[in-house]
Amino acid sequence: MATSIGFGGVDQYIIEKAQQYNLPVNLVLGIAICESGLNPEAHNPKDVNGLPDFGLWQFQKKTFYGQGGKRIWDWKEQTNITMKMLKKDMWLHWPVCFKRMIKEINDHNSKLIGGV
16 A cells, blocks of 8 residues: 655545556556656646646646646646546556656566566
């Protein structure tokens, strides 16, 4: 079971929601850390697509509102939408961080079983 690492309850909320949706906690939390450093006020004025990203999960407005979002700066709403998207296997909405976390997990597991 994952435990809170701080961040004003943001991480604990993500952990609880990932468990509720039966999603891999370390992967989900890792994506949030990669995307925003668990900062609900994170803002990237220009991502790899040249568009701005907002909040904890670095949503673009079109995606957030297209998924039924109402308040893009509400990190709990962003987290709830993210969990629903991940449950639908929409992991590649966060392609860079998803791939980075998968690599880190695979590298870690390889070391555990005696790989290089």
